[in-house]
Amino acid sequence: MRKSSKELKLKHMTTCEVDSVLTSQAPLFLPMGTLEAHGRHLPSGTDTICAEEVALALARTFGGVVAPPIEYGLTNVFAQTAPASFSPVSVFSDYVENVIVGFLKHGFTKIVIINGHGGNREPLKPLIRKMSRRGRAALAVINWWILATDVSKKIYGEASDGHAALEETSCVLAKYPELVKKEFFEKEKDLYIPDDGIWLFPPPGEVLISEPEKGLPDFSQDKAEKFFDAVIDDIKGRLSVWFDSLGKFQNKRGLR
Template sequence: MPILKQCTMDFFERERDRISTVIVPCGSLEEHGPHLPLGTDTLHAQALADAVAQRHPVWSAPPLWYGVCRSSSAHPGTVGIRSATLRALVLDVVEGFVRQGMRQVVLLSGHAGGTHMATLLDAGEELLERCPDLRMAVLSVLDLGRAAWSTIQETPGDSHAGEVETSLMLHLHPKWVQGTAEEAYPTFPAHILVRNKRAYWRSGVWGNPPAASPDKGRRLLEASVAALIELIEKLKAWEEPNHP
């Protein structure tokens, strides 16, 4: 089971010629409504990476626990980092894996905030320039789920502490789920930056928690595993064209 936090040096040395792909889960410490744990994003990404590593020859790395949290920054429990900090951390971690023989790296983010994802993409582009032999994929769990969850997810636009994440936590960590919450969505004004962000997103829910169930969480995770394995196989076979 190539989950890196459980591996010894000797095991890693024996297996790294055979396994040259690593998934780096990225997450956040962020409010997830009144009912889900602050670590939901990281727990989701880590569980998905570990599940893939149990079925496919990839390494599952320990997660990056902190992310760029803009919309939820005023909510209790959210502790974010700057884009520059996340970018530097990703550059260092991925270059460390490249030095250890990895040739494919998947940055898998459980946190799908726009500024956060733009930071991961920016770091990924620089890594392609720094490491000529590296193949990279950068995506969020929501990117993966848009197609993978189409027959499972019922709530259109559900994205944060709603049907999907509540279902996943009921499946993965049911004892950490504290009841439920009402369906809700943020009301931020278009294009205008606001200081009092909580005034426009009181509950911190973006979706429909009452539509969640443990079985739905199991099916969502299984669909994500299959979709991520398919992406990894595509990444391993990826060849850049030689002409513009």
């Protein structure tokens, strides 16, 4: 029977249910985003919303569970636009590290971070490398929107490589269509193409794209659902190979 989202969330489980999860060595999916402006057509929690939905879909496939999201990330470009979350990088890194260490201490051996925010990527790199040296736990970070680029090209014929643009709009539209305000989107007011020759804080537009008229938000519900399903299928394939490989190396001496 297909598990509901509530049944997959760690925060809804009793200690007895968590014990069962640990015994089965199920993977733990940890969504991560931020609070940040996403144009006038998307919610400020878009990064976390998308990360959690990706995590739920993957947990359903792999028999895993989803940890409560880390919603306060490192907002940089839109730090001056309300609402925006930010803390010193060291504070963010220490917090994330302690969250993961807590899960490891309690017996989770496979932890997959689903990251939905570009500003979190740089501090996550050294953190995961550092933690991978601590013992037998297998750790992964998935920046879902980057992996979604090829899917975008197949579904829409193009990709945005941007912010609050094609991929993120499609993700929210697929799962929470009521949160997408198509009527608020105006190209003249919302679009901006960043240029490394001039840094603007805040940018004059919150929908960031890399080329004119390319990767703009698409408001087709049907395409959005196909997009989301295809993204999940792609990530499933990648994770399946990884999970299968772990069985070869997990033993009393460690992973390798």
